[in-house]
Amino acid sequence: MLYGIGLGGFVDGIALHQILQWHHMVSDVENYPVTTVAGLEANTLGDGFFHLATWFLVLAASITAILSWRKGHLAPTWSFHIGLVLAGWGIFNVAEGLIDHQLLGVHHVRDDLGGPLSWDVGFLVIGGLLIICGWLLYKRGLRALAGSVRSAGEDSRNMCASE
Secondary structure: OHHHHHHHHHHHHHHHHOOOOOOOOOOEEEEEEEEOHHOOOOOOOHHHHHHHHHHHHHHHHHHHHHHHHHHOOOOOHHHHHHHHHHHHHHHHHHHHEEEEEEEOOOOEEEOOOOOOOOHHHHHHHHHHHHHHHHHHHHHHHHHHHHHHHHHHHHHHHHHHHOO
């Protein structure tokens, strides 16, 4: 899930902040208009700290995964892993959409259009769908993982019985 939160932040920052330039971290704050050099500097700095935070989330996810595998835990199935990544991405979207877009109002999905609410609502809906689809995929992977653990246990009992 940490991978999803971090990578979801990267997708948001790279696609919406840098490539499409729909908004930046504080682009809807009156003191930091993106139409001035000082405003762009403040927004670029905010975007940089945002990317740094998402990088640390991906690093934490990598460390967690490596530590788990070193302890001998089974590697997750693809659906287990991708499901949690999608759910994490959705959690990022919902948290960011509620906190930054609605509560703090520091930016909206489309500040270049004056921040219409429909884009913010759509962002939240996409986040919700990512959570639902990701969770369903994760549960499917969890069932498959549980089945492989049961099979491995039966195989080891059968091997012991045959010896």
